Amino acid sequence: MMDQVQSEGGPPEGADTGPASVAHRIAERRVGSRHALRRPLMGVPVLPDGRPDRARIVTGVTADLSHGGIGLEFEDGGRLPASEMIVGLRGPNETLQFAGVRVCRTEPMSAERFRVGCQFGGAGQDLLQSEILAPRFVPATMSYVLPYPEEILDAWCDAGVLQRVLADRVQLCPKCRSVASFRNGCRQCGSADVGNDRLIHHFACAHVGPISEFDTPSGLVCPKCRTRNLIINSDYEFVTGPYTCRRCQWGDMELEHVGQCLRCDFRFPGHQAHVHDLRGYRAYRLDPLAVLSSS
Amino acid sequence: MLTDWTHWLFSHHPEQIGALLWALLLIDGPRYALSKLLMCVYDTSREIWHWLRGTREMPRFTYCPSVCVIVSVYNGEHDLEAPLRSVWGTYPKLEIIIVDDGSTDRTHEVACRFARCHEGVQVLRMPERSGKSPAMNLALQYTKAEVVIGLDADAELASTAIWEVVQPLADPQVGAVSGSILGRNPFTNLVTWFQAYEFLNCVFVGRILLARLGILGIASGAFSAIRRTVLDMGYGWDEGSSLDLDLTLRIRKSGFKIAHAPYAECYTDMLPTWKALIKQRLRWDRTITIRLQGRKHVDMAFIWSRNFRGGNFVVLAESWFFSLFCMYGIAAWAIWFLVKCPPDWPYILLTLYCAYVLFELIQVVVALYYSPSPRRDALVCAVFPFIHFYHAVLMIVRLVATTQEILVRRSYSEPFPPERIRNATWHW
Secondary structure (H helix, E strand, O other), rough: OOOOOOOOOOOOOOOOOHHHOOHHHHHOOOOOOOHHHHHHHEEEEEEEOOOOOHOOOOEEEEEEEEOOEEEEOOOOOOOOOOEEEEEEEEEOOOOOEEEEEEEEEEEEEEOOOEEEEEEOOOOHHHHHHHHHHOOOEOOOOOEEEEOOHHHHHHHHHHHOEEEEEEEEEEEEEOOOOEEEEEEEEEOOOOOEEEEEEEEEEEOOOEEEEEHHEEOOOOOOOOOOOOOOOOOEOOEEEEEEEEEOOOOOOOOEEOOOEEEOOOOOEEEEHHHOEEEEEEEEEEOOOOOOOHHHHHH | HHHHHHHHHHHHOOOHHHHHHHHHHHHHHHHHHHHHHHHHHHHHHHHHHHHHHHHOOOOOOHHHOOOEEEEOOOOOOOOOOHHHHHHHHOOEEEEEEEEOOOOOOOOHOOOOHHHHHHEEEEEEOOOOOOHHHHHHHHHHOOOOOOOOEEEEEEEEEOOOOHHHHHHHOOOOEEEEEEEEEEEEOOOOOOOHHHHHHHHHHHHHHHHOOOOHHHOOOOOOOOOEEEEHHHHHHHHOOOOOOOOOHHHHHHHHHHHOOOEEEEEEEEEOOOOHHHHHHHHHHHHHHHHHHHHHHHHHHHHOOOOOOOOOOOOOHHHHHHHHHHHHHHHHHHHHHHHHHHHOOOOOOHHHHHHHHHHHHHHHHHHHHHHHHHEEEEEEEHHHHHOHHHHHHHHHHHHHHHHHHHHHHHHHOOHHHHHOOOHHHHHHOOOO
16 A cells, blocks of 8 residues: 555755755655544654654644554744654543654645654654563573663653553572573472372271272272272262472472572572563554544 | 257267268279379388388480371361470470361461471371361371370470370380370369369379279370371271270270370360360260270170270279269269258268368379479369369269260261261261
């Protein structure tokens, strides 16, 4: 759809100065039908290093909206501070929704007002991708890192475009802070090689013993009182014995939650794991169709 | 009144007074007071003899087998830690197994927390409430100790109690040893005071005498030590209430002796209300004399039985005589007395009361002679002039319980053990 070109005419004279000067030479290429939409908006210029230019935040109104771009109107000076911006306008539920735009064309409307044609995309739109905003697991280091520099994302938070969120809470190795695997295991040595016995409790004589004691070729027979043909739940029940570690012979009724570091192999009780909050970011992205349908 | 009574007393011939007190002079006196007095005189003479000859030896702990203390507990989250703390660290070769009998409160959590902080403590769990016998038998599967000690979950041991209780097991003929059960809360109210005195007199001193005569028929479930090989021979505890008496009689049948360690002290809470006490005694009395001694283990008294021995016969005969014959005899006498209502009935009752108090005083002296802390026990014994009222209440309870058991086997409709097990087990 974006291959089809719909030109909106050449740049106005004397309007091609400033960082957006290149933009007017690029024709705004929007194919989908444009819908008139007048809503207040804010625009945060994106600096070349990806940070927001908070000193030059501009305000204006939207002129129209289409699937691939947005038309904006500004009043002060007829100049835009940047060729790429993140614009925010109120969505259907009154939350500010943001979209990254590339300025394609500026056009004066009067002495103080000018119109800007933008396409969705550019560095601002890339920044708003969810893949960038959530921490990612790096197998080489067995740790979580953010794909984008954290200080830049924090700057966008301060500009009001992003919000800090708790992406996840992970338990890490207390020694090297790497990711660990967890399993139920022996409290003494941490081994997962544990098992427990099943015993039979014969109700009539109160004898409790391993199944092998009761198991005879003629069926289950109580070794204490010699009662034959025992029926489960009527004559006997199964009782689970304590877990026994096959490595260190430790016995216990309950297993310990044991962690093992995937990087340094350090084994530790689950409650000693380092609990780390993985910080992520959230952006409310502009959905043009939702905005249009609500208007 | 007292002057009238004195005149009444001296106006009768000694034979007439003797006829009034014949039961005390011929039955209760020799059994409970004079026998203990004789034992006390014998021990004192022996002590003096050894002291004069310079051969007096202080008791020493020389036997040190491996010991496993089994604590079976149901819904005891608040009481469990005290017995465990009193046991742990008091003996070198000690392991503790806590069996949670399907508790519905935080008992398992409390037990596991204790086990994590203390070495040699193991926690086991029954899937649902099954009673004490299977819980104890489950624990047997997980210990190799030479001696198994059963301990109630609301009891506390003195620091040398385990050492004391295992010493008699140095004799290979001894199969089980009973510890002394004493009141932890004797002065809470009159009911606990009565019970504390009863335990001091019957368990602490009474069992010294019975053990010496070789006719001790019970090792308390609250605190007793049992030889592991003996337990293995009989596959542990049997189902049913009063399982301590049942196990002791089975051990006697196997030919082993039952010993008593009077200075192996275990402190347990006495029941604080008459209602709770009567409920407990109804349960005990229904089971002990009729169900266990009169039905399940009655073969111990049959001369043609392979379980017959002189000592075993005396154990049962003594119980039947005092708990059945004397009890129904006293009941009959009481009815006769009420119907007949002799004109000098207040003097008769006062005479009987004074005679019984005098004999009780003998027992108090004996108890204080053997007591390791006479000052503490003297206070407990101070209730002795009134103990006969307590005994009278318990005798009525026993009368009701025994009659119920003889006629309708009431013990099998009690809520202990749980119904699914009660229905599956044998009704003796």
